[in-house]
Amino acid sequence: MATLTRHFWGWNVPVLENAVAHLMRGHEGAVALDLADTLLIVPTTEAGRRLKEALARANPAGALVPWVWTAEQALLPVAARKNAASQLQSQMAWQQAVKKVEVSQLQALFPLMPDDMEWAWQTEMARLLADLNSLLGAGGLDFASVAEQAAHDAGRWRDLAVIEALYREELSRLDLFDAQSLKLKGAAQPMLPEGVSRVLVLAAPDLLPLFHRWVLSCGGDVTVAVQAPASMAATFDDIGRPLPSCWGEDAQVVVPITHERLHLHHDAASQAARTIRLLGDLAPQARVAVGVGDPEVGAVLQEKLGLEGVRVFEPGGVAPAEVGLWHVLVQMRVLMSSCSWKAFATLLRVPEVRAAWMGGRKDGMKLLRQADDFAALHMPVTLDHALELCVVWPAECELLRPVLESALGTVRELQNSPLPVAARSLLVELYGEREFSPDAPQDQLTTSLADAWLGCCREIQEESARFGLTPKPEEAFALSLEVLSRSPLSEPRGEIDLVLQGWLELLWEPAPNLVVAGLNEEHVPGILIAHPFLPDRVRQQLGLPSQATRFARDAYTLAALAEQRVSQGNLHVMCGQWSERGDALRPSRLLFLCDDATLPLRVGHLFPKEESSGAEVQEPARTLAWKLTPRVVQPKVETLSPSRIRSYLECPFRDYLSHELRMEATEAGKRELAANEFGTLAHHAMQKLASDPQMKRSADADALAGFLIEMAMERARLLYGRRPAPLIQLQLESLKQRLRYAAETEAAERAAGWEIYAAEWQPSLEKPLLIEGARLTCKVDRIDRHAHSGHLRVLDFKTADKLTQPVAAHVRKITGRSQVREEDEWKCFVLKDGVRYQWKDLQLPLYAAALSEQGLRPDSVGYFALPKSVQDTKVALWEGFCDEWVEHALACAAEVVRRLRDGVFWPPASKAYRRPFDELFLNDFSDSTDWAEAPAEMTSPQ
16 A cells, blocks of 8 residues: 655645645755656646656756656556557447347347447447446446446446447457556556656646546555645545535635636637737736637637737647548548538539549639539539439530549549548549648648548558458548547647647646636536436446536636736636527636625626626627628619519619629529529429410310429429439429419419410510610510400419519508608609509519500509419409509609619618628628728719
8 A cells, every 4th residue: 555645735836836846855956856766647748748847947957757647647557558459449349249249138228129230320339338438447447347336227237238248358359458447457556667666646636536546556655746725635635636525516615816807708709809918918027828718719819819920839739620631531421421412512612622623624713613503503412413414414514524523433432442542542632743841830730630540541441350340431431530530630839939728737837827718617617428328426426527526626726726826927717608609608607616795796797787798899709801892883774674673672782782793692502492493493384384385275274284294394304303302302392283273273264264375475676665765674474365355464473482462562552650761762652542652673564564565555464373372373463553553663663774874772771682692791781881881983873
């Protein structure tokens, strides 16, 4: 048994200085400090690096410090680690155990048999069991030992122990050992380096329960140093861990932080901005350090500091997901498993991928435009589907088709080659011609990630063969990314200005000024994710790390950070209100560790009322980084369509962006028909009906329905292929239903004497309708003529979800309570009956005027409505339509022409039909000054 001594350092002096002073005690500086007989246990690798540097600086003659370990290294030293199964080997052993076990015999664990027990289920179960094994291993437990202790669920733990036995057999077959079992053995029989006679555990409040056994099993002297006053000795256990009973939520812990140094901010960006300001304010006084609890804040802070020219280093390494190549590999996995167009379109936007698939050909931007236009029109689902459509529409795919074939070639290479060969081939295809600079950080990360991935692929290939597993190529590829995601990439430290430290590193930070950002409940103390087999209550019963021990650890850490800087220095703490995704965040519970008198004020400070928020700047979740200042184009307005007039009436500025600047959005991921595309199919079928001599006279509803559906589906097959996306298939079924009801309406109209007089009618150039000299261009869906009366009527087909009566679609009735903006007064008019209206659309009145100009004066106008509620399918006429409506419509159209020619496109309407580019302005046109600055030429008639 070890002779265990605890030593309390107090609060005032930083941990690093205390550690150096403790190790230098009694040493004369003229000779080198020799600690060859001492094993130092530190909480993290970064703490060990700092300690060695500090000892070297403190002793001019040098320092020999050969043994600085973390608790993990002590439990599993290098000598034992060579026989330990790697994380991948353990997972594969668990997977083989799951494959071999008779699942039907484990009824407590599997009361219902899984539907599918192939690779996906096996790997998910293997991950679940490996995690459970690791969680239990922290306390020196395994499935069998828990089965003996469990007061309930003993049957389930016994079933788990059966799988555990098979898992160990798998490892033993390959002369491997479970790492958790080796740690348990190491805790019972510690393997100290040769010549070591004493062990020092230095300020490590987060040691695993199993390490406690290791300490007690050590021979010789073990000293545990705790950063706290001796008066608080009873609040720590034997190895310096804060006790939950003394540091928990109910323990009346008081952390000395004033409200002035607790900063509430709206989001990560505002926290980062405040951190940079504090760095500037505090740096002249003394050295400043920065800690980050929320990774989102860390990413934004690193970016902002980089823009300021500050060289930043993160000791924890760089996550693979922060490297561009990672996202290429993720999309390649999707493409490999599904050949989906969406993955292809995403990869096409990566210059390296696009260049590889184009085979050195130019016109990359032209290819992207062609691919986006093709996707918008035809909505391919897979690469094979896209190639089928390319055969039908060759003129649209001149550049696209060979690139699709190249992409399929890449997929075949990935599917048919061994994983390491396929991975190397892919990297050569993407980067074979590129020169990487060793001095460029992004190039270093890309090459590091590529090397790490190739290593993962080789390991998976070798270990799969050893364990007798035969994953499919796409399964092996996915597994390689899973393994890759577990290991952060080491970033060269180089010359740096600032280290962004994680929460657990901060106890060893000696700087007198410390700024900690992102101290939100979701991150510090955070929430331990509940394991399906090991809820938090059971963890506490088994003596494992739990929510209570984590809170105690973090409450102590915050207290230590604050107490150290009470007499000299500053501790500033920040928390956010919203995440980048717009999720509400909560201040950490640690920030409410204050006395009873202060608590109400603290709550008010961290949960302010909206109108008196403590945040300096209340930014929305997303803000525009620029103001739109559009170039001025002077419209010629030689021709004009009703749709253009409707666009201008709705919102002059959106109209300008759409029609004069040709501004539009690309929807590469479309998987369903837009409203206009759905309507076009219905229009096509109705137009084909009007041009068929026999069917246009038919009153047979069934025959009409069959014809309409056949015409629409024929067009749909041409546009979208024989295997369109599932959502399109559903929409086509809906269209069929609408056309059946349309056929019944057509048959009823024939029976009532209405005949199709013309379809897709356009005014002749000989007799155009001129509006202020501009020729009206239009295409009237249908003109019907009554067989007996000779009356003509104009019909426009409408496939909107809900039927809107023609008069309501064209005008807004202005009553006494209605308000009209001053800039909209020109759209208003009064009929002879004294009722005032505001124009929204001029379509049907202008159709009537165009026909009248050619001697075809219609007697009525209206809609042939095919709404979503098919029972409402009917011909809806404009009640009370007369020449007066036409006269006012022509007057309004003339004013539109004048305004277009004068270039008046301001102000925008706050409410209007959404255009795809509205997203650029966060869909908020309510305050135009926030996002746009209109040239003076747009604001008023010239």
